[in-house]
Amino acid sequence: MRAHRLGAVLAVALTATLASCGSSEPEGPEAAQSPAAAAAGPVTLTYWTWAPNMDKITKVWNAANPDIQVTVSKQAGGDDAAAKFLTAAKAGNPPDLVQAEYQHLPSFIAAEAVADLKNETAAIKGEFSDGLWGLVTLGTDAVYGIPQDSGPMMLFYRQDLFDKYGIDVPKTWQEYADAARAVRKKDPSVHLGTFSSKDPGAFTGLAQQAGAQWWSISGESWKVGIADEPTKKVAAYWDGLVKEGAIDDMPYFTPEWNKALNDGKLLTWPSAVWAPGVLSSNAPKAAGKWAVAPLPQWNAGENHSGFWGGSSTAVAAASPHRAAAAKFATWLNTDPAAVDLLVKEAAIYPATTKAQSALGQAPEYFSNQPDFWQQAATVSAGARGFTFGPNVGTTYNAFKDAFDKALRDRTPFADAIQAVQDATVTDMRKSGFQIAA
Amino acid sequence: MRRSDRGAWPYLFLTPAIVLFTLFLAVPIGYTVYLAMRRTKVSGLGLGKGARREVFVGFDNFAAALSDAELWQGWLRVLGYGTLVLVVMLGLALVFALMLDATRVRLARFSRIAIFLPYAVPGVAATLLWGFLYLPSLSPFRAILDVDFLGATTVTYSMANVAVWGGVGFNMLVLYTALRAIPRDLYEAARLDGASELQIALRVKVPLLTPAIILTTVFSIIATIQVFTEPTTLRPLTNTISSTWSPLMKVYRDAFVTGDLYSAAATSIVIAAISLVLSFGFLRVVRNRAFGEG
Numbered sequence: 001m002r003a004h005r006l007g008a009v010l011a012v013a014l015t016a017t018l019a020s021c022g023s024s025e026p027e028g029p030e031a032a033q034s035p036a037a038a039a040a041g042p043v044t045l046t047y048w049t050w051a052p053n054m055d056k057i058t059k060v061w062n063a064a065n066p067d068i069q070v071t072v073s074k075q076a077g078g079d080d081a082a083a084k085f086l087t088a089a090k091a092g093n094p095p096d097l098v099q100a101e102y103q104h105l106p107s108f109i110a111a112e113a114v115a116d117l118k119n120e121t122a123a124i125k126g127e128f129s130d131g132l133w134g135l136v137t138l139g140t141d142a143v144y145g146i147p148q149d150s151g152p153m154m155l156f157y158r159q160d161l162f163d164k165y166g167i168d169v170p171k172t173w174q175e176y177a178d179a180a181r182a183v184r185k186k187d188p189s190v191h192l193g194t195f196s197s198k199d200p201g202a203f204t205g206l207a208q209q210a211g212a213q214w215w216s217i218s219g220e221s222w223k224v225g226i227a228d229e230p231t232k233k234v235a236a237y238w239d240g241l242v243k244e245g246a247i248d249d250m251p252y253f254t255p256e257w258n259k260a261l262n263d264g265k266l267l268t269w270p271s272a273v274w275a276p277g278v279l280s281s282n283a284p285k286a287a288g289k290w291a292v293a294p295l296p297q298w299n300a301g302e303n304h305s306g307f308w309g310g311s312s313t314a315v316a317a318a319s320p321h322r323a324a325a326a327k328f329a330t331w332l333n334t335d336p337a338a339v340d341l342l343v344k345e346a347a348i349y350p351a352t353t354k355a356q357s358a359l360g361q362a363p364e365y366f367s368n369q370p371d372f373w374q375q376a377a378t379v380s381a382g383a384r385g386f387t388f389g390p391n392v393g394t395t396y397n398a399f400k401d402a403f404d405k406a407l408r409d410r411t412p413f414a415d416a417i418q419a420v421q422d423a424t425v426t427d428m429r430k431s432g433f434q435i436a437a
Numbered sequence: 438m439r440r441s442d443r444g445a446w447p448y449l450f451l452t453p454a455i456v457l458f459t460l461f462l463a464v465p466i467g468y469t470v471y472l473a474m475r476r477t478k479v480s481g482l483g484l485g486k487g488a489r490r491e492v493f494v495g496f497d498n499f500a501a502a503l504s505d506a507e508l509w510q511g512w513l514r515v516l517g518y519g520t521l522v523l524v525v526m527l528g529l530a531l532v533f534a535l536m537l538d539a540t541r542v543r544l545a546r547f548s549r550i551a552i553f554l555p556y557a558v559p560g561v562a563a564t565l566l567w568g569f570l571y572l573p574s575l576s577p578f579r580a581i582l583d584v585d586f587l588g589a590t591t592v593t594y595s596m597a598n599v600a601v602w603g604g605v606g607f608n609m610l611v612l613y614t615a616l617r618a619i620p621r622d623l624y625e626a627a628r629l630d631g632a633s634e635l636q637i638a639l640r641v642k643v644p645l646l647t648p649a650i651i652l653t654t655v656f657s658i659i660a661t662i663q664v665f666t667e668p669t670t671l672r673p674l675t676n677t678i679s680s681t682w683s684p685l686m687k688v689y690r691d692a693f694v695t696g697d698l699y700s701a702a703a704t705s706i707v708i709a710a711i712s713l714v715l716s717f718g719f720l721r722v723v724r725n726r727a728f729g730e731g
Contacts, residue, residue, distance in 0.1 A: 083693040090698070107696065110483045138484065197676050220481045254674055256572045390483050394695040397680055404676035408589050427695065432478045 043324045045070045048085060049099040050077030051148075052277070053345035060341065061331060068324045075099070079396060082107065089113035094316040096325045100145050101311045102135040103201070103388040103396075106215075109144050110390035114314040116142040120326035124334050127352045131385060136312050138387060139217060145312030146329045147351035149342070151272030152376065152383040153205045153305050156279070158267045159291040159368070161190075167267075169293045173237060176268075176296045180246040183267060193268045194248035194257070195238045197403035200396040201308050202252070206270065207231040208306030208385055210298055215389035221434035222389060227421040232414055233298075239406075239413035249407050258282045270295060272308035273349040273376045276363035288368045294379050303382035310351070349376060391427050398423035473498050473702035498703035508704065511684045512711075514593070518683075519661035521597040522604070527653060529601065530608035531646075535638050537609075538616045549613070553606035560603065560666035567599045568674050587675035596667045604660070608653045615649035616642060651723050655716050662712045665689070684708050 047058065047070050055072040062069050073095060075081040082104035088094040089111060100108055108114045121143045125133060128147050136145040157169060165186050170176035180192035196202060207214070210230035216223045225231075241247045248266070250256050260266045261283035269275065279290060295305050313329040315322055332338050339350045343359060350359075362372035369375075389395065402416035402423075428435055476498065479489045502508060533552055537545050555563065569575050571586035578586070586595045619642065627637045643650075665685040672678045680694065681687040685708065692701035 079694065083696065086696050087693060106484075110479065110489065111696070112486065112489060140484065142485070198673060217482060222482060249676070251673065251676070254572075255569060256574050256674070259574055390479075391695070397690060397694045401679045401681070404679060407676045431483070432480060433483050434481050 042066060043068050043321045045097055045319075045321055045325055045328060046095040047072050047097040047099075047328075048075050048081065048095045049073075049097075050075045050081060051099065051342075051346040051348060056345050057332070057338065057341045060337070061328060065328075068321075068328060070097070070328055079104075079393060083393060086111055086113060089316060089318065092318060094318055096316055096319040096321055097329060098314050098316060099148070099311050100314040101309060102307070102385070103204070103392045105136060105144055105312060105314065106138060106388045106390045107392055108314060109138065113317055114144050115317045115319065115322050116144065117146070117315060117322075117326050117329075118143045120323065121146060121330065124330055127334050127354055129351075129353060131383075132310075132351050134387070135310075135385065145314035146326075146333045147310075147312050148333050149274075149310050149348035150351050150380065150383075151205070151274055151307050151309035151349065152380040153202075153209065153270060153272050153295050153308050154275075154375065154379050155293045155295050156269045156271050156275050156290055157293065158264060158286070158289055160289045161264055161267050165190075165267075167192075170296045172300050173296045173298055177237070177241055177246065180241055181244075184246060190265050190267065191248040191260075192246070192266075193270065194250050194252070194260075194266060195242050195407075196252040197249070197407050198251035198253070198400055200399035202270070203234070203399065203403075205272065205306035205308035206234050206295075208383075209295060209304045210234050210306075211304075211384070213386045214395075215387050217387060218436055221436040222428065223436045224389065224421065224425050224428065226395065226424055227418045231417055235413035235417045242407070243410065253278075253282075262286065272310075273380075274309065274347065276365045276372075277347045280363075280365040287365050290366065291369050292366065292372060292375055294375070294382075303378075305379045305383035307383055307385050312351075349380075389424065389428070390433065391424060391431070394427040395420060395424045469702045469706060472699055473706055476699045494699075498699050499707065501700065502704045502707045505704075507681050508684055508687055508707075511681055511687055515662065515664060515683050518593050518597055518664065519658070521594070522600045522661050523654065523657050525597065526601045526604045527608060527650070527657060529605045530612055530653065531643075531650065533605065533609045534612035534616055535642060537613055538642070539634060539638075549610075552609055555603050556606040558603065561670050563603050564599050564667045564670035567595070567602070568671050571595055571671075572674060587671070587677055589677050592671070592675060592677045596664075596671065599667050600661070600664070604657070608657070611653050612646060612649050615646055619645050651720070655719060658716050658719060659712055662708070662715065 045068065047054070049072060054074075058070045058072050075084070078101075081099070082101065085094060085098050085100075086107065089108075090113075094113065098108075098114075100114065105114070118141065124146070125143075132147040132150055136147055137143055155169070162169065165183055167179045167182060168175070170179050176192070183190055183192045204214070207230060210233055212225070212228055212230040212234075214224070214226045214228075214231070216225070238247075242249050248260075250260065252269075257266070261269075261279070262285045264286070269279075271278070280287065294303065297304060313333060315325040315329065319325055332342070333350070334352050334354070336354065339352055339355050342348050342350050343355070347363065359373035359376075362370050366372045398420045399416075402419040403413070405411065406413050406416040425435060474493060474495055475491050476494045477489050478492045481488060483489060533548075536542060537549055542548075558566075570578065573579060573585060573587075576586065578584075585591060623641055623645075624637055627641050632640065663685055664683050668678050668682045668686060669689070672680070672682075680690045684704065688701045688705045688708065691697045691704065
């Protein structure tokens with residue numbers, strides 16, 4: 001009986017495989033068409049993205065542009081999506097357009113997977129801040145993507161519980177640490193926050209706030225400074241809080257974390273401007289109870305922040321429709337109507353400086369905070385980033401392993417950050433990158 | 438029909454198998470070997486056209502895989518995990534099969550299906566399900582037992598538990614089917630000689646089951662060497678599982694996280710070789726006893 005079923009399953013699987021082989025054949029000649037021939041008929045573009053409701057936004061474009069039809073292929077997002085794109089590019093069948101997070105763009109460039117859009121983007125360069133533009137050029141003459149959104153970091157906190165425990169919103173990290181201890185004294189079942197060993201992006205943003213420069217380019221060689229002084233300071237700070245039990249060490253985005261958020265067991269989340277989307281889906285019970293403030297500062301009176309996430313729209317180097325793809329990407333990220341849709345449908349914080357008008361009403365989850373976007377704009381002005389290196393995938397993976405280990409074995413975070421630095425340099429050396437001592 | 442008239446017929450019948458084997462097994466393996474002997478080399482910053490090229494490096498990747506301490510530690514972890522799974526899973530499967538085969542057993546049909554059912558749950562679903570039961574703040578067990586199921590030492594047992602839960606049913610069914618094929622008159626003879634049910638089980642059934650036990654052991658060895666689903670699914674929930682916990686996880690990490698297909702290819706060939714040695718080695722050791730071959 002079992003063997004029989006297995007046979008049936010195999011037969012079905014084979015038929016499906018053969019059928020898909022057959023159906024993919026007609027795509028061959030189309031992909032091989034010369035640009036001139038392609039212009040004759042409508043161009044179809046595929047677009048890999050994980051921003052919510054992007055299919056609704058492309059529908060607006062498709063209706064207005066019968067010649068260039070864009071199909072959205074929804075991705076899982078994050079580091080996995082970057083790995084998938086690199087694999088597809090290597091295999092020779094990448095999508096035409098891809099959502100490229102700033103930290104992964106250098107890997108895409110190093111793998112020659114994304115196209116240079118210098119000519120196509122000359123007209124829109126002025127619509128983005130120099131900082132964001134630098135993330136898609138890496139300081140070179142080439143332009144490898146069009147900035148879509150940015151993720152300046154802010155401190156999200158439970159206003160109601162801050163009132164209940166009598167805590168003031170911390171203005172410095174010192175005050176944050178004091179508040180963490182105070183909360184533990186008042187209610188041992190509650191933590192002010194948690195340190196996540198699974199989210200290198202969050203730690204990167206905190207290191208940027210402190211002034212870290214993990215990578216930089218000097219002449220023809222890379223400089224890797226992951227274990228630099230600002231980063232070590234940030235690591236030691238969280239190390240102390242975790243080891244003394246002042247804050248928790250559960251990772252973000254887990255069922256346990258969701259539960260803690262919903263039950264009011266975690267009072268703050270240093271996160272990025274996109275946090276309302278996460279909170280509304282992961283902690284629906286706490287709507288209207290969260291508020292936002294600038295990140296605590298290292299020195300009182302400063303106004304620094306870092307970036308967690310943020311992405312650009314890049315065009316695959318192998319795409320036969322570069323001009324059409326660039327046209328769509330330009331529309332998506334700079335056209336006032338499109339940017340309006342990005343804010344309303346995709347819930348992102350647009351990169352273009354013209355977007356301020358689209359940012360009128362606060363997100364529904366933060367209806368208690370009408371100045372949400374003004375806060376974001378202020379924070380964004382003080383946010384600083386750095387150039388990302390060509391092997392962020394390796395670095396972020398090393399971060400997860402090293403900090404997992406540090407939490408498990410109770411070893412110093414300073415060792416963990418050194419391990420991340422070493423793993424990154426070793427990997428770059430192995431590939432042959434020139435590294436300055 | 439004379440012998441020579443058969444002509445091309447046998448080959449015609451073989452064609453589908455040969456074509457499928459070539460397309461989906463031989464060619465991919467060949468490509469893996471090819472990839473394993475190559476590596477990308479970048480120059481300078483590695484940015485811009487032509488900064489990256491693929492070069493032939495011979496056996497460098499294999500040497501790197503064999504001398505990688507993390508990979509061998511992964512083997513050690515899998516060895517511990519595998520021993521645990523093999524012993525407990527096959528032991529339980531054997532006990533359940535013998536119990537179901539005993540003459541006086543009630544609810545046999547129901548028990549058989551109940552034990553087999555977890556096998557029908559996909560590995561990822563099963564691991565998530567157990568993962569939720571393990572998580573400290575969600576676990577219902579925490580009320581009774583103050584154990585962190587995802588702690589540094591307990592996590593191996595927790596993962597083994599998932600594998601055992603999912604695997605006992607299948608192995609039990611294989612053993613049970615083999616048991617049903619044993620002629621009943623052997624038991625009758627034993628009973629006439631005054632053997633108890635327990636003695637029949639240990640002295641008659643188990644020896645006759647040896648080939649089936651060996652078969653399930655070989656399958657289980659291969660499956661545990663390839664352990665991937667359980668640790669990968671549990672990893673986001675705990676900080677006790679590294680991205681290179683098992684050898685296959687390292688292959689996945691190299692290929693799809695750090696973008697080094699070449700090392701991944703070399704490591705997977707090493708893993709395949711070790712699996713072959715282990716499973717054939719086991720067969721060689723037990724062949725004499727099981728099948729009476731030389």
